[in-house]
Amino acid sequence: MRLYELGETGLLRRIESILADREVASALTAEATLVVGIGDDAAAWSVHGSNVSETLTTDTMVDNIHFSNANMSWRDVGWRSMVANLSDIAAMGGVPSLALVTLGLPGSTLVEDVEDVYKGLVDACRAYEVTIAGGDLVTSPTFFISITMSGLQSGEMLLRSSANVGDLVAVTGPLGLSRGGLEVLSRGDTGRDEYAQRLVEAHRHPKPRLPEGRMLVQGGVRAALDVSDGLVGDLKKMMLASNLAANIIAKNVKIDPALNAIYGTSAIDLALNGGEDYELLFAAPYKTIEQIKTVLPHVNIVGEVVAGLPGIVTVKHDQGETIHDGRFGWEHFRQ
């Protein structure tokens, strides 16, 4: 069977079954304890004798699959690939520490382009206080960039599996802007007006919600992930991990004025399904969220966690409901 017939979810299941058949005791257990394994934004463990937990995450971007240099500069490509990892640390409620950067490079690559990628990486490192501590440079027919990032945190972690029935579902800020910016770019509209520029900037230069992640932890939130595949798709992942279902109340999803001005009635689709805004999606009791709104005023309650088939997300529109099953919003390998 070819991969495009099976899809990412199917492949993940097969891999998990190979791993489960051959589970091994890790040397980790002697000096540290694994807290989170496969299935969350990052792996996490705690070292014995220390009250600090550590997280480790990795994210890879491939040329013409995850980005196109036609739509963004190489420097933006560097920024975005670092941000994708920073966002995973934010989604655990951690503080980033070290990054390892691997580049796969065709021999014909312009050296100046590689330097620009590094400048973008370092821009993000400076903005969010991460150190590039190593990596790998390899020859490859396809350009790709793979980053691994470690984070440190004292106290609790934000996990996908911690949602409870009765929790409300909220996000830390507006959704759909990055995808809206990509569509603007695809139409060649980059400089049209201030709104278009705002969307394009959101696409090219997303910001990881690191302070927001820390504030969620400190405010008592326990269930969160980052919106990288779209609100509906990522909420499904949280519900699958928590063995619960959720409803999204479409009219409660705040639409950013820029998205509204350019996309009108289809703005809601971008907000529900657009990815890579890197806002944090979280679930918590109403009182906890109200308290958090005093420090994070852009927090927007968009739905609720309910009992039901694990992973089922229902979008309640005024004109009816749309039911989404447990499949992810964005699935690799499918044709």
Next chain:
Amino acid sequence: MRLYELGETGLLRRIESILADREVASALTAEATLVVGIGDDAAAWSVHGSNVSETLTTDTMVDNIHFSNANMSWRDVGWRSMVANLSDIAAMGGVPSLALVTLGLPGSTLVEDVEDVYKGLVDACRAYEVTIAGGDLVTSPTFFISITMSGLQSGEMLLRSSANVGDLVAVTGPLGLSRGGLEVLSRGDTGRDEYAQRLVEAHRHPKPRLPEGRMLVQGGVRAALDVSDGLVGDLKKMMLASNLAANIIAKNVKIDPALNAIYGTSAIDLALNGGEDYELLFAAPYKTIEQIKTVLPHVNIVGEVVAGLPGIVTVKHDQGETIHDGRFGWEHFRQ
């Protein structure tokens, strides 16, 4: 300028200069201290309040660049990519703990092949007690596998920069077998005889020297790295990091009987320049090495560390000397 004109070493210098221009304070400093940054086999840091140091390393293999499925099964590909990372942990004297596995996969890939890669990965995880704690699966026109591995260690680390004048240079076992096996395979000779099979096995199924790394640390060795690019090339790296030079005494390099039987007088070239044997190359005083030989009898003293231009390695043959400058043995991107 194109990358194939500049080469890997030149690119590394440019990247280091971008990183140096923009050095940032890491959040790491609040709760941990960076012990080793760019330039060794792995990055390393220690968490405050714990006597355990941690290491992080990454290694990437690209289809048709670092391996060919014509020469090895997908299961062997999985094994080898895990071993490349395990060997970096061994070269620091550490104990492996967690691995993150990223696969770049064309949609047309056979699912069974991906499963075989994972079986090979898990074989190595079981053999060396590592846990796969996460990773990433991405669509890519080229198959690649990128692994990041963390390790833990109490006590000292093996660093490339710790060699001293007067140290002798030694390796933990025979060299050139993996490269010899690759040549055997390229000639279609796989089943010829026991010797050929031994070389092919060394190529397909290399072993990381994890117990050897721990023994070197405990025996008082401080300078080491793994032989992934060939004895001469890797010794150059150690000498560059230590700001010293070294001599290799060619007649002291023990030649494995299998290599001797198949390659005769050219066996020494494979032993000097073949890569991916994953033996450890180390430098230490004579007395330290003699003591270590009592527990690691295959240790072979092959040269000496001398004062001189950093990175210059001189191979002393009976018929004269060959001088190698600071350039690496295997350099990516060059055509």
